[in-house]
Amino acid sequence: MRAEELKGHLDALLLAALEGGPRHGYAVMEALRETTDGRLDLPTGTIYPALRRLEAAGLIAGSWSVVAGRRRRSYRLTEAGARALSGKRADWRDFAAIMTAALEEGRPWPSPA
Amino acid sequence: MRAEELKGHLDALLLAALEGGPRHGYAVMEALRETTDGRLDLPTGTIYPALRRLEAAGLIAGSWSVVAGRRRRSYRLTEAGARALSGKRADWRDFAAIMTAALEEGRPWPSPA
DNA sequence: CTTCATAAGTAGCAACGCTACCTATAAGAA
DNA sequence: TTCTTATAGGTAGCGTTGCTACTTATGAAG
Numbered sequence: 001m002r003a004e005e006l007k008g009h010l011d012a013l014l015l016a017a018l019e020g021g022p023r024h025g026y027a028v029m030e031a032l033r034e035t036t037d038g039r040l041d042l043p044t045g046t047i048y049p050a051l052r053r054l055e056a057a058g059l060i061a062g063s064w065s066v067v068a069g070r071r072r073r074s075y076r077l078t079e080a081g082a083r084a085l086s087g088k089r090a091d092w093r094d095f096a097a098i099m100t101a102a103l104e105e106g107r108p109w110p111s112p113a
Numbered sequence: 114m115r116a117e118e119l120k121g122h123l124d125a126l127l128l129a130a131l132e133g134g135p136r137h138g139y140a141v142m143e144a145l146r147e148t149t150d151g152r153l154d155l156p157t158g159t160i161y162p163a164l165r166r167l168e169a170a171g172l173i174a175g176s177w178s179v180v181a182g183r184r185r186r187s188y189r190l191t192e193a194g195a196r197a198l199s200g201k202r203a204d205w206r207d208f209a210a211i212m213t214a215a216l217e218e219g220r221p222w223p224s225p226a
Numbered sequence: 227c228t229t230c231a232t233a234a235g236t237a238g239c240a241a242c243g244c245t246a247c248c249t250a251t252a253a254g255a256a
Numbered sequence: 257t258t259c260t261t262a263t264a265g266g267t268a269g270c271g272t273t274g275c276t277a278c279t280t281a282t283g284a285a286g
Contacts, residue, residue, distance in 0.1 A: 001211075003121070004121025005204065005208050006121070006208075007120035008118040009118065013212070013215050013216070016216050016220070017222060019222075020221070031223050035214070035220070035222060035223070036215060039207070039211055088216075089216055091118065092216055095118050096212070096213070098152055100205075101149065102130075102145065102148060102149060103201075103205055105202070107133075109130060109132075110144050110147050110148070
């Protein structure tokens, strides 16, 4: 996974990972790694700031707890977050359609000027 | 098209648009607009710097000409550019597969911790 | 003679993900 | 005991990238 490819799409992944119920950052990281068979192995320096960004935007809500002596910040999807996820799913479908069409091999481009 | 979505994928589009033969910047812009039914309408401030970037990277080669009193900078895909396009197509397929899988609705994520 | 399409460009900005760090606890190996 | 690994959270600063807004210039249409 090249870095730039993810830009603008990370939020959708994080929101989707929280769709099935609340999770803390580390668990989100692992969930993404597991569901993609290790192909999406994001560093903490990506995950944590992104979750804070989503929280600041009101798309997820975080709360502290202590489990087994370790503090955790669990996040849950807000209503706005669920709506945003829905929109981002649609955005992704549109974008993927555009890209796939444009990258199609042997595609007949308009006659070169 | 939200801005951030395109990040990291523009190069692939530009290279693909040059695959069918040399084109100048303005023609690349129009080709992308036409083949996507206007859904991908990139501003010149995106196209021109990106083409210069690709040229600096050796993926495309530019040459000046004058047609009907207007100067044009035509770009053609280099061999390295063709290889890069091939790689970017594969990257896109991988990335799209990851995203589509992760965004699948009702996907069973690993049990929340 | 003004407006539009064609054609190329730049300066500066904002956003984003990453690298490279730091802190802290629990568990397991040496 | 000590060292390492896994768990859990975080930040500072960087580089890349696409965009906005602007400039320059020619030809054609009205």
